[in-house]
Amino acid sequence: MIDARRGVLYPARMPDFHRCPPPGEAAELVEWFWIPQWDIDPGRSSRQHVVAYPALNLVVEGDAVELVGATTAASHRDLTGRGWAVGALLKPAAVAALIEDPAALRDRSRIFDAPDLRDAVVRAMGDGGEQERADAVGAFAAWLVRRVGEPSEVAREANRMAEVLMSDPEIVRAEDAAARLSISLRTLQRLAHRYVGLPPLAMIRRRRLQEAAQRIREHPDTDLATVAAELGYADHAHLTHDFRAVLGFTPTAYRAGAP
The missing domain is CATH 1.10.10.60 (Homeodomain-like)
Structure with missing residues (x-):
């Protein structure tokens, strides 16, 4: 089992952060789902430093879905305002159905056209409570299972x-x-x-x-x-x-x- 504690360089600086195991059939497709939620005071920001896992992530945030490639260096992101994201750390078995050449996305990301996934996760997240997070993970997992199908x-x-x-x-x-x-x-x-x-x-x-x-x-x-x-x-x-x-x-x- 890959250690879920690795990767975040400064855990104490993280916003409210949840890692959720994949349900049911999605266990072959996702290592875990991750959900950060943040509420940063106006005029301030919170910088998050990460040594990402060598894997792709599919992320729903705001009104977009993003496919994030494997990285070769540390990265950071500055959080501002209020928001959340629901991401899936993808296992290799999920990748072939989402991108033809994952090496082309190395150290890059791109918008992924999946409005049905976005709508399902946004609808499930609601106000971001514990049950809503579980519902969002369930909706995300169900979408992946339908999209990927039975792994070869x-x-x-x-x-x-x-x-x-x-x-x-x-x-x-x-x-x-x-x-x-x-x-x-x-x-x-x-x-x-x-x-x-x-x-x-x-x-x-x-x-x-x-x-x-x-x-x-x-x-x-x-x-x-x-x-x-x-x-x-x-x-x-x-x-x-x-x-x-x-x-x-x-x-x-x-x-x-x-x-």
């Missing part, structure tokens, strides 16, 4: 690929994942390209960076060299390089600012 065996193999790459700490190379799945390296690479839009190694690196940030955030007294070694980095310097390249700052600087 290849799509299910892509799901297994993502699960291994994003949850198994012993997987530090693409070759490790191919061996675990009993497929060739070339097949692994094709699955990742078609269903995620990123190379397998990029997905592994994102998992390790998320895990490193989580450990530093939750256990600030932990020695950084120990974190690097436990997550498969060659040494502390390689961990620092990944932090700086993706996040723009060092693990030491993050540890100082995370609380």
Whole structure:
């Protein structure tokens, strides 16, 4: 199971935020649904920093639906005013029915033409209470199941690929994942390209960076060299390089600012 706590760099700064498991048949299509709700004082904003999962998201917000591609760097968003969003962190099996080439959407997003999805989620959300959120997730899940249909065996193999790459700490190379799945390296690479839009190694690196940030955030007294070694980095310097390249700052600087 992918750890839902990873990815958000500064959880204490988040608005009211809910993660909801996918109901029923949508479990093969969605890792989880996420619903932020915010009410920011006039003239102020709240910046949210995220190391996103290497996956696509389908998001309903306001009067639009947006398909967000996998990212290769940290990102942020400035929240203002009052609002909400309902998003689905998509499993690979859902992707093929939504976009032909997910790699073309890497580090990008686009408006997704699905007015029926938008209307169903907006209608269900109402005033955004607990029951309304559950209804919105149910409506979103039902739409995805209808749109995607029964996943193929290849799509299910892509799901297994993502699960291994994003949850198994012993997987530090693409070759490790191919061996675990009993497929060739070339097949692994094709699955990742078609269903995620990123190379397998990029997905592994994102998992390790998320895990490193989580450990530093939750256990600030932990020695950084120990974190690097436990997550498969060659040494502390390689961990620092990944932090700086993706996040723009060092693990030491993050540890100082995370609380």
